[in-house]
Amino acid sequence: MTEQSVVAPTITDKLVASREASRHLATATAQVKNAALEAIAAAVLSGAERILAANELDVANGRESGMSEGLQDRLRLTDARLQGLADAVRDVAALVDPVGQVVRGSTLPNGIHLTQVRVPFGVVGAIYEARPNVTIDIASLALKSGNAVVLRGGSAAQNSNGVLVELIQEAIVSVGLPAELVQTIDEFGREGAKDLMRARGLVDVLIPRGSASLIQTVVTEAKVPVIETGAGVVHVFLDASADLDTAVAIVHNAKTHRPSVCNALETLLVHADSAERLLPPVLARLRDSGVTIHGDERTAAIVADVVPATEDDWATEYMSLDLAVRVVDDIDAAMDHIRRYSTHHTESIITQDLTSSERFLAEVDSAVVMVNASTRFTDGGEFGFGAEVGISTQKLHARGPMGLPELTSTKWIVRGSGQVRS
Amino acid sequence: MTEQSVVAPTITDKLVASREASRHLATATAQVKNAALEAIAAAVLSGAERILAANELDVANGRESGMSEGLQDRLRLTDARLQGLADAVRDVAALVDPVGQVVRGSTLPNGIHLTQVRVPFGVVGAIYEARPNVTIDIASLALKSGNAVVLRGGSAAQNSNGVLVELIQEAIVSVGLPAELVQTIDEFGREGAKDLMRARGLVDVLIPRGSASLIQTVVTEAKVPVIETGAGVVHVFLDASADLDTAVAIVHNAKTHRPSVCNALETLLVHADSAERLLPPVLARLRDSGVTIHGDERTAAIVADVVPATEDDWATEYMSLDLAVRVVDDIDAAMDHIRRYSTHHTESIITQDLTSSERFLAEVDSAVVMVNASTRFTDGGEFGFGAEVGISTQKLHARGPMGLPELTSTKWIVRGSGQVRS
Incomplete structure (x- = not known):
């Protein structure tokens, strides 16, 4: 027995850390968030060698296990694709920050000033398939909208995602933000995905991205609120x-x-x-x-x-x-x-x-x-949103193409001068 | 064996009927909806004798089964309380119709006209406790916002709710709308409540109203989207x-x-x-x-x-x-x-x-x-909403006091003149 042993964090430890980190981001300025995104875009390019080596391993494993050509193509990263991802991150940085936007407001008859403002959800969970580009995509959209994000990618992309999350974390830390703003729970496997779906109080909203069967599983098993991005007949x-x-x-x-x-x-x-x-x-x-x-x-x-x-x-x-x-x-x-x-x-x-x-x-x-x-x-880009989080086919919260504002909640600010209710 | 036998509708039959009825209401004018509300207000007063007789039965059963004085009081209806309920229904009729409101819109560079408009959810489910006033309250808010509603009240108020729903249905039919816009599933007991929580594709949103434990049960068991109206520490x-x-x-x-x-x-x-x-x-x-x-x-x-x-x-x-x-x-x-x-x-x-x-x-x-x-x-009335559906403590869709607009979804209207995507 050693005197001290390092215990690997549990999934709850990680989610609590996400929650804690999200507080730092909730009140961060757009300048800070954009600096983080710029650092991520740079890291995707400067870290290309590490990313592509890990990705090659994933693709080789996929090929050996009989993955279809189509899925292999979705899994594969190249220098050109990394350049495209870096450009997309910079596009997100250029978007208007939805946090702090005033949705509506009024002065009540008693003199109270009432304002409804956009605030981040807090912690966003994402469950998706073996497409490593989604890791960068969701992380940058979540950060720009002030949210910490917990990622569960397809196991076939685990090596790629592991390197991408490391690079993202290094980039975030380089601008003074906590690394735990972007975390993967891939190491916990299928059980981890289930835990994420049930993490009431730790995850504010869960977004499944991928096949109809993946989305169906998440929608029926989740205990946390889900935004359903659905199939299109x-x-x-x-x-x-x-x-x-x-x-x-x-x-x-x-x-x-x-x-x-x-x-x-x-x-x-x-x-x-x-x-x-x-x-x-x-x-x-x-x-x-x-x-x-x-x-x-x-x-x-x-x-x-x-x-x-x-x-x-x-x-x-x-x-x-x-x-x-x-x-x-x-x-x-x-x-x-x-x-x-x-x-x-x-x-x-x-x-x-x-x-x-x-x-x-x-x-x-x-x-x-x-x-x-x-x-x-029917596309967030075509609708003028600048980016697309997905296309919601549910009726609650967001319906149709979702932009950055759909990754936020609101809160009511009440400014009084001593008013009581009679 | 008789040649024909009348089979009581299953809960699925009822939910399908709600869905079908909701289509008629979705495009109904505010005039028609207000006429229905006026008829309901009148029916609550003209039907007072039937309502109070049924309510007396519920209160007597509650007393015999040891219900607390406080709960008995919440269950009890009186002439004065019915007058208050009728007045509240008329207040809802006087509110602005949220359906058809334009949330935002723009003309895209290609000439497409894009508009996001408020539409009803479709079918709203409500699960609540032994407070018959909620039956009238939720039904009138749902109808005004263009939604069919499926009610599951506390079993201790079953007689009161049965009569109230009958009177509401008579009132709705009297203005030419389908009776199935307001239905109770109380006859299916606890299993019915569970079926309602799992009725994906038939119920668009479920609103639990009542104690923390009721809300907790619905939030964790439901497979349909839920708006959580929570406790306040x-x-x-x-x-x-x-x-x-x-x-x-x-x-x-x-x-x-x-x-x-x-x-x-x-x-x-x-x-x-x-x-x-x-x-x-x-x-x-x-x-x-x-x-x-x-x-x-x-x-x-x-x-x-x-x-x-x-x-x-x-x-x-x-x-x-x-x-x-x-x-x-x-x-x-x-x-x-x-x-x-x-x-x-x-x-x-x-x-x-x-x-x-x-x-x-x-x-x-x-x-x-x-x-x-x-x-x-923190109250819909105080915030100037005119009515309150509840106070949401979740972050998805609605947060804080909810008014009529929070009982709607949106849809995107795209008006083109032959545009294709290049």
Whole structure:
């Protein structure tokens, strides 16, 4: 027995340290936070050799364990990707600090001055998959919004994330902030993730990022508040009056611009009165780009080479060059279909009819509803937020693309001069 | 066997019906919603005989089963209380409709018009205790904000709530809205409450109202998003520079104005430099109103007849004429105490010093932080909201007193003219 032994911190120790560190950041100026971000951007570049060596180990392990090429690509870091990450951190530094923004305020009849101001959550937890870029991304967004962050990345990226968190911590400390503002709990494995989900009082909000199954697990197991960033079974409805060129361009853009992301089109609904006019040119353009059409019988009656769509197709987020197509009787049937199968992420109507447009915008209950625009615009960058924390598909706190303000809470400041309640 | 048998609806049937009914309300005008509220107010008065008969049954059952006088009083309805409830429903009708309010908007560089508007959640669940007034209260707030509501009240109020929901449904139907907008699931007992907490996709948000243990159960068991309306271990800190008259008046008001509510004072912290000056007059005034003082040793050294405070006292929400008192070395010690024991509801500093005031307001992490004002002002009515849904002690979605807008979500409306993403 030695006289003293160093005991590795438990996950609770780490979370308590995050909470304590978060206090220092809550009242830090934007100048200090930006200096930290600048130091992180510099560290990502100067530490490239260490990062890439650790990442190579992760990719090699992934290859040996039979990881798919696609997942290996998401896991892989390169000099160019590190440069992109450093640039993204500097972009976050350039954003307006949401902390301290006055949301609303008034002077009450009794003379009390009331102000609602944005404050950091405190400690944000993030659970995500084997994409080391998310480590840098979430850490920089959390720091800018004044939050400490506890990271649980996919185990397949553990070496990469370990080095990245070390570099981030060195950078934070170099500007006088506590290292515990950014911590990983990867060393605690799956049990650690479970503990994080249940850490009431230590974690203020938990953000899962990744596959539908990851998000589902977090949402159903967590005891701490969760912001659900969900899957997108996204619809475009071509109304009877849809303009042909607009329909062709928007459907093509929504499906093929970047098929693997959540705002890509998955199901096309077509008004029966316009199906013969619109479907042949719309689908021909898609096929030129290699899209496979999974259609219902009415679609197959109009265009050739349609894979018969099953019930499963309507509920599927393909994330690939596949599209489900269904001919519907009218706008009510289109909205019924959307109500049944949509994940309430984004839906767009293509129409020249004002009544149809207004009904669709009012009655479709999704985070983003559009008329005559590509669903690909559901994006924090496109909305002018400068950065995107994720796209919320829940209704509490934030819905749709989330920017920095969505990483904050508020508090009420009451300035009195001796008032009591009568 | 009869040829046909009527099968009672399951809880899922009821929730699906709520979801379906909520669609009708989501696009209803304020005029229609106000007509429904007016009909409910009238029904509460015209149906008084039925309500009071059912309530008498509940109170009698409560008395037989040994319910405390206090709980019996909360359960009991009278003609005067029904009049108060009807008036409150009419007050809600008079409030501005939050649905359709534009939160923010802009025109993007590509010409897309972007607007974020308030929309109803859809289906709100409420779990509460044996206070039938909450049935009317929550139902009217939910309807005004465009939401269907599913009610699970305490079993001890089941007869009262059954009649109230019947009357509400008759009133809603009389103005052409579906009865299923307001439903009770009391008939499913405890299992029903559990099903409600787990009804993902059918319930958009769940609001528990009642004791700390009820709220704790809901928060830890629910799989649907919850708004936590929490307990208040509320602090006042008398700084070294606190004005005597202000200190006496605010502490007295915060403790004795209505001791049983969540914004009442529970722990008084006093700067050591002002303890001898302030404690004798502050505590004398409290004792005149019958307050029992639970103090630490330093308090007992200054004033007589102090019940020794234990660790438990610091964490207790007395909700009675009891007060914990502790002398602290300085503002840092005061804020350390608050950080450790507060439920982050409301804290107030009494001071004449600007630095102390600004530090307290910035560093104390509670839903409402005050300077030189009574904690009793943490209230939706006092904040000018016109009504109060509850006081949120969580950081997600809403923090502090919640008004009608906090019963809504938002959605993004995108109006394009053929834009695609490049």
